Amino acid sequence: MGSEDLELDAAIRDYAFSWLDRKTRGGHEALTWQDILAFSQENPYGVALALRPQGIFKPRVMSAALSIKTKPEEARTDRKFVYDDGTPIDGIARYKEQATNQTHNGWLHKAHELRMPLVYFRGITQGQYRAIYPTYVVGYDAAQGDFLLDVSQTWTPGSPVDIGFAPNAVEIATRHTKRMIMSRDHQEDFRAIVLAAYGTRCAVCELRHGSLLDAAHVIPDSDGGRAAVNNGLAMCKIHHAAYDANIMGISPDYRIHIRRDILEEVDGPMLRHGLQGHEGQSLRVLPTPRKWQPRRDYVEARFDTFKDAAPVG
Numbered sequence: 001m002g003s004e005d006l007e008l009d010a011a012i013r014d015y016a017f018s019w020l021d022r023k024t025r026g027g028h029e030a031l032t033w034q035d036i037l038a039f040s041q042e043n044p045y046g047v048a049l050a051l052r053p054q055g056i057f058k059p060r061v062m063s064a065a066l067s068i069k070t071k072p073e074e075a076r077t078d079r080k081f082v083y084d085d086g087t088p089i090d091g092i093a094r095y096k097e098q099a100t101n102q103t104h105n106g107w108l109h110k111a112h113e114l115r116m117p118l119v120y121f122r123g124i125t126q127g128q129y130r131a132i133y134p135t136y137v138v139g140y141d142a143a144q145g146d147f148l149l150d151v152s153q154t155w156t157p158g159s160p161v162d163i164g165f166a167p168n169a170v171e172i173a174t175r176h177t178k179r180m181i182m183s184r185d186h187q188e189d190f191r192a193i194v195l196a197a198y199g200t201r202c203a204v205c206e207l208r209h210g211s212l213l214d215a216a217h218v219i220p221d222s223d224g225g226r227a228a229v230n231n232g233l234a235m236c237k238i239h240h241a242a243y244d245a246n247i248m249g250i251s252p253d254y255r256i257h258i259r260r261d262i263l264e265e266v267d268g269p270m271l272r273h274g275l276q277g278h279e280g281q282s283l284r285v286l287p288t289p290r291k292w293q294p295r296r297d298y299v300e301a302r303f304d305t306f307k308d309a310a311p312v313g
């Protein structure tokens, strides 16, 4: 086995989480495979974060797995850890063990034993990953051949890696934070997918500043709108708020309409350029492929709400 240098191991994890924090704005933005590869050139330890053909990855100098990853289709079907009555326990994900490579599975068992946090690269769409860190292996379901992961923890920049922190699955099952964790996870996925589809730009004004961008729902989730890319629009905070308040509408031909009373208002440059100036303009950014664009029937239903709020013409 060689001697275990747990201090080095923790230092590398610490470095990796801080690096991811910068690259993803605290876990909010998706990474491409190229981004993940760039880590190898940008860390002083000469290690990689993941390898393309491997689901479970451990650099040679480390004692336990540093990362795991799933493809989008696997991530979508990952089953939840459930109570006896079938109620899902949120914040816990299952990760299928490798069918043929016990060495790789051993790296994850080791992370469990040492309570070492790792990075979960969850495939969200082709070539895009969301980094979930710190992820702890909190259990192993031998009957199913699944590792149980706690994906509910948050990373505090500047704090040392919390070794030995991870509670076990039973402790988590007794926590009652379910709903909150679940919805946060869905919304984070939605945001990452939509922003990636729009190249991190506002569909209305092309603003590129990630921290000022949101993923707006076309059909609001309060009305049953799905957290799917074709029910989303990347928008800056101002345009998102204007869309939600029916100050701005989008017609099924993807044109922007500003409510009549707002058009007639006289105010400073934010009103003139930020809102009035977009009247009649087409959305400036739309994703390719076409199937990622907002569904016309969703946009139309939402536009009806806008028209009802203030009849146009």
Ligand SMILES: [Zn+2]
Residues within 6 Å of the ligand: 202, 203, 204, 205, 206, 207, 235, 236, 237, 238, 239
């Ligand atoms: Zn905007």
